[in-house]
Amino acid sequence: MSSPASGPSAPSPRLCIGLLSGTSVDAAEAALCRVEGTGAQVTLELLAHVSRPFPPAFIQRVLTANDARTLCALNFELGERFASAALDVIAHAGLSPWDIHVIGSHGQTVAHLPASLSPFPSTLQLGEAAVIAERTGIPVVSDFRTRDMAAGGEGAPLIPYLDWAVFRKAGTARAFQNIGGIANLAVVGDRMEDTLAFDTGPGNMLLDGLARRITQDQLACDLDGQLSRRGQVLPDLLEELLALPFFAQPPPRSAGREGFGGALLERLWERGASRPYDLMATALAFTVESMARAYETHVLPRFGSLEAVYVSGGGTRNPYLMGRFTERLAPLPVRLLDTLGFPEGAKEAACFALLAAEHLAGTPANVPSATGARRQVVLGKLTP
Structure with missing residues (x-):
């Protein structure tokens, strides 16, 4: 060795x-x-x-x-x-x-x-x-x-250190969106000190928790979006979630299970256990909207334009989530990280x-x- x-x-x-x-x-x-x-x-x-x-x-x-x-x-x-x-x-x-x-x-x-x-x-x-x-x-x-x-x-x-070191492209700004339990983004350009990166909020964390509740642990995630597709978004609940104090914090900011884990899951379940699929649809919309608003509020005003948003993480394997996110960011291109030749x-x-x-x-x-x-x-x- x-x-x-x-x-x-x-x-x-x-x-x-x-x-x-x-x-x-x-x-x-x-x-x-x-x-x-x-x-x-x-x-x-x-x-x-x-x-x-x-x-x-x-x-x-x-x-x-x-x-x-x-x-x-x-x-x-x-x-x-x-x-x-x-x-x-x-x-x-x-x-x-x-x-x-x-x-x-x-x-x-x-x-x-x-x-x-x-x-x-x-x-x-x-x-x-x-x-x-x-x-x-x-x-x-x-x-x-x-x-x-x-x-x-x-x-x-x-x-973001990997994003800048491995995936930057001279003369352009590229965004990298990860959708794990928590969702986060990084925008990189020529200089590392110009990197903007922060947690956008929930990724799959609430979706996974709700999937376990709804299916009594038969599913550990919103597999292929099959649960969230069955519900309707609850607009008032969605806006209440988007008004959480975390989203008022400017970058840099980080999140974890403390903010978007079990405690928040319990609050949601108490509010809508009788409408489980609507809860799931709302949780998916919460993930999509919190990511999209992060670009509109913090990224595009600073960088003006981006070559594309390259997505990785478990959320990429939920086609319904990816479709909603792509539609929400249009006309900004949303692509899988794999298109850069690296498995997400x-x-x-x-x-x-x-x-x-x-x-x-x-x-x-x-x-x-x-x-x-x-x-x-x-x-x-x-x-x-």
């Missing part, structure tokens, strides 16, 4: 693995990438990607964990699951752990409390790095969000492969214009 490097002489190219599970807590994602160079000269090539779904009972344990003993056990169990995904992607690529320079593990977010939610901004991701390092024999960089928060940032979003399902995991490589190089990889941090900092903590 190659030994970890430090400082600007980090080996190049480096074989790096990125790991994460998103706010939807649906799977452990692993992406194996070849990273060459650093900073503005960095390049990334995706070599392999695997997704290892979590069992429904495990998902429920993560979503309901609220005491120290449960979180303690989940931290190590998630470490085991991430380590297994890392070994799977190595085998899928026909390589050995000895070939890999570093693993970057984002882990599973169980709490994210930016300044808008707490007098002590903080964040917590589980998935013990020592377990991953011990099972794989590969150095692990983890806890990417904490240093940005210590520097005054929101700790999110982190994906691997994007977020690949980001943490890149961030781990930049950690080894000693290169700051937060984007202060996106997170609100006072300065650029090197992200992550290394477990040899």
Whole structure:
């Protein structure tokens, strides 16, 4: 196995693995990438990607964990699951752990409390790095969000560094919309300091929760839009949701399960349990409208025009959601990230492969214009 490097002489190219599970807590994602160079000269090539779904009972344990003993056990169990995904992607690529320079593990977010939610901004991701390092024999960089928060940032979003480093196009502005549990966007151009990025609000989080309620756990999501298509939007409820204080915050801003998770789901269910499909239609409209208004309020006034909006995340697999979003943003082109030659399902995991490589190089990889941090900092903590 190659030994970890430090400082600007980090080996190049480096074989790096990125790991994460998103706010939807649906799977452990692993992406194996070849990273060459650093900073503005960095390049990334995706070599392999695997997704290892979590069992429904495990998902429920993560979503309901609220005491120290449960979180303690989940931290190590998630470490085991991430380590297994890392070994799977190595085998899928026909390589050995000895070939890999570093693993970057984002882990599973169980709490994210930016300044808008707490007098002590903080964040917590589980998935013990020592377990991953011990099972794989590969150095692990983890806890990417904490240093940005210590520097005054929101700790999110982190994906804009990948958007700028890998997908920018000279002389034009491109937007990248992710629809995961939480939805977020980034607009990148020639200079990293001009990047605009922030969470737009809910992505699939409310849709997933409602789908589980409506189908009594037979469906974990609004599969192909089959549930939301059956309902009618409740206009008054939609406007009430769009009036939540989060949407009055200017960027940079970040969101999590605290704002758009279980508590909001309970409020919606109390309001409309007798009209479940109308609730689902309203939740989908809430996701679409909050994303669209983010462009109208914060993006287009600043950039004037965009080449296109490139979409990734689990929401891309809901054709009804994608159709509504495309119609709402017209005539602005909405395209899948895959049209740029990169599989959208691997994007977020690949980001943490890149961030781990930049950690080894000693290169700051937060984007202060996106997170609100006072300065650029090197992200992550290394477990040899």
